[in-house]
Amino acid sequence: MPVSPFRKLAPYAEAARLQGKVVYPLNIGQPDIETPPAAVEAMRNADLRVLGYSHGAGTESYRRKLATYYQRAGMPVEFEHIMVTTGGSEAILFALLTCLNPGDEVIIQEPFYGTYTAFAIAAGVTIVPVTAHIEDGFALPPLADFERVITERTRAILICNPSNPTGYVYSRAELESILSLCKAHNLYLLSDEAYREFCYDAPYVSALNLTGAEEHVVVVDTISKRYSACGARVGALVTMNKDVYMAAFRFAQMRVSPPGLGMLLAEAATDLPDSYFDDSKAEYQARRDLTVARLQAMPGVVCPRPGGAFYVLAHLPVDDTEEFGRWLLESFSHENQTLMLSPANGFYQTPGLGQQEVRLAYVLNRTDLAAALTCLELALLAYPGRTAPLPAMVADAVPALTA
Secondary structure (H helix, E strand, O other): OOOOOOOOOHHHHHHHHHOOOEEEEOOOOOOOOOOOHHHHHHHHOOOOOOOOOOOOOOOHHHHHHHHHHHHHOOOOOOHHHEEEEOHHHHHHHHHHHHHOOOOOEEEEEEOOOOOHHHHHHHHOOEEEEEEOOHHHOOOOOOHHHHHHOOOOOEEEEEEEOOOOOOOOOOOHHHHHHHHHHHHHHOOEEEEEOOOOOOEOOOOOOOHHHOOOOOOOEEEEEEOOOOOOOHHHOOEEEEOOOHHHHHHHHHHHHHOOOOOHHHHHHHHHHOOOOOOHHHHHHHHHHHHHHHHHHHHHHOOOOEOOOOOEOOEEEEEOOEOOHHHHHHHHHHOOOEOOEEEEOEEHHHHOOOOOOOOOEEEEEOOOOHHHHHHHHHHHHHHHHHOOOEOOOOOHHHHHHOOOOOO
C-alpha cells in the first residue's frame, strides 16, 4: 500500500512548524472556503435523541434531494440510482469492487488522482495507464492509445472530470468518444466528478448527461469540495445500472450505513440555490489565474492552464521534486516562510514519470497564495539541484494564460 502522494512530506512540514516556520500547505485539496453556515446549523440544530443507523444506501430524504440536485444539472437521476457513501473515497472503492474482480484491469489516463493506486490495490485490480503529456496541456490522449491496451481482462475506464491533478476538463465530444469505446468493448465508464462545480472556461458535462449512459456509466461524487465539507465524509455512487447498484449495495451493507451527521449537513446543503457557487467559483478562478501567471513567469517552469478543479501540475527545473519538496521544508525559508507541495511521481503509474513535476493546490486565500508562490520562486533560484529548463519547443506548446 503506497504512501499518500500528497501527505508524504507531512512529517517534514510538522518539523518545520516546530522550528517556528510558517508552512503554506499547497500539497492537498483542503479548501479554505467557509462551509455553508446553513448546512452547519442544520446539523447543529438537529433534534436527535438517538443517532442511529440509516438505510445502507443513505437516508431517503437526502437521496431524494440529491436526485433533484442532479436533475437541475440535466442528469436523469432518480433517488433509487443513488447510494450515499462515506466520502468519495468509498464510492471509488465500491465502484472498483463492484465492476471488477481481482485480477481485472482498469484503464486510467495518467497523471491521475494518486489514491486510485491504493484503491486498486485494495480491490485487487491492476491499473493500466495511458499517458497524457504536459506539452498537450494533459489533454485526452488519442483513443487509439486506449484501444491498444484493452485486453481480455479489461473491465473499465476510469476518468476524473475535471481532473485531479491536472485540472483538465473533458469536452462532450471527448466523453462521447470514451463512452463509445466502452460500449464497443463492453466496459464500464467510471467517472469521478468531485469538482463538477468548478469549471472556468466551458460548461460542465457529466458522463450521465450522455445518451446511452444507462448501462455503462458509474459516477462517483462527494460534497467535500463542492461545499468545502471534507470532514463530513459524505459522497455518492450514482448509476442507472440496476445490477451494478445491487452489487455495490452489498458492500454498503457490510459497513452498515454512511455518516448520519454528515448526511444532515449534506441534505441542508442541497437546498442552497445554484447561485451559491458563484462566489466560490469566481474566487477559485482568480486564484487559478494568479497561480498560473506567477508560475509561467518563473524561469524554467512550465505550467498549462487548468480548466477546472483547483490544482495545477507544473514542470519545475529541478532534479527531483520529492527531494526539492524535502529541501523546501528542511533547508529553505524566506522571511521564516516556506511551502509544502505534492511531488507528481505519486500521480503516475509508469515508473520514472513525474520526477520533475509537482502538483500545487490553489486552496489558500490570494494573500497567502502569493506569499507561497514567492517562496517557490526564490527557492527555485537557490536550490542546489536546479536543472536546465525543458526545451523551448515543449514550453512554447503548453497552453498559456489568456486574458
